[in-house]
Amino acid sequence: MESGSFIEDDLRTQCSDMLYSVQTKTGKGYIYTLIEHQSRPEKLMAWRLMRYSMEAMQRHLEQDNETLPVVIPLLFYHSTTSPYPYSTQWLDCFADPELAESVYTQAFPLVDITAIPDDEILMHRRVALLELVNELACLLEQWAVPKEQFRGLMYYILERGNTSNAEQFLQGIATKTTDYREDVMTITEQLEAKGEQRGIEKGILLGRQEGEHSASLNIARQLFANGVERTLVKMSTGLSDDELASLDD
Incomplete structure (x- = not known):
């Protein structure tokens, strides 16, 4: 039996759940059981079971597994209303079950943008x-x-x-x-x-960068004038060889 529960906090007094792991031919699977303490028919119970099962699948993936497991939902129901009055097929929870079946039982449509020419995208x-x-x-x-x-x-x-x-x-x-x-x-x-303000900010940034570059050139000139070696000047100012060579001209 696995630890944890998928039931919402406000429903814990009404029901409890357990998740059992089983070994199948293709790997690990699960049986999810939901036990109603005060059983009552619920129209969307099939969707609740499916949602809890999907949460169990997500937990399985978070344990470094690369494929989804099969989770079998099982409801324990006991009430004066029998048989269970609602469908246990989760697709019947949709307003249009046939449309839902056609959507969720086939491959999803894919639009591959990389295969569309740029002029067509435009x-x-x-x-x-x-x-x-x-x-x-x-x-x-x-x-x-x-x-x-x-x-x-x-x-x-x-x-x-x-x-x-x-x-x-x-x-x-x-x-x-x-x-x-x-x-x-x-x-x-x-x-x-707003665009003008961004332009001003960009201009200030460029001006600051140009000012820093100009200061580096002046420092390099002073270092050369004091006989400092080129290698040390380059390390101190961060200037390139071409920029240092331009100072010799």
Whole structure:
């Protein structure tokens, strides 16, 4: 029997669980048992059992195993209602079991970006940006979104969406939503100011680096004037051989 429990704290007075490890032909497996102290039918019990089983699988992986184990869920149920009134097939917990079965019993779709040419990816991005602008414009026309929420939504899309065409996106919104045009212009101005500030900070950094380099050159000149060997000058200033050679010219 394995140690630990997967039951939520607020349910521990109502049920208990045990996880047994067994050896199979292909490796280690488990039997997960859930015992209801005050048994009552639960419509989504199959999903609870599946969720606990997946947590057991995750624990198995965390023990440096490279493949998932088979975990057999087993419910001990005793109540006046018999037989059990709900399905024990976890896919039946979905509103559309047939759709869920088609999704979760076959390979997941994969989009291999590395196999798509760059120009095609760029085209998809442009189309996606246009679709996003159109959809947002339609939603804003249908619902009167408060100005603060609108600005928050715009900032979220620009920051979390990691869009490289922020200006184009905002221009599209401003064109299609007259009620929020002033807010869009305010956001645009704030982004421009933020970009200018970043440019200033970058300029300060470059200026500082250039100043440090100039100081290193002056120190090297003084060291050479005092007869210090080139090797020691190089170690002291961090200048390259080419930079030191330029001082000899």
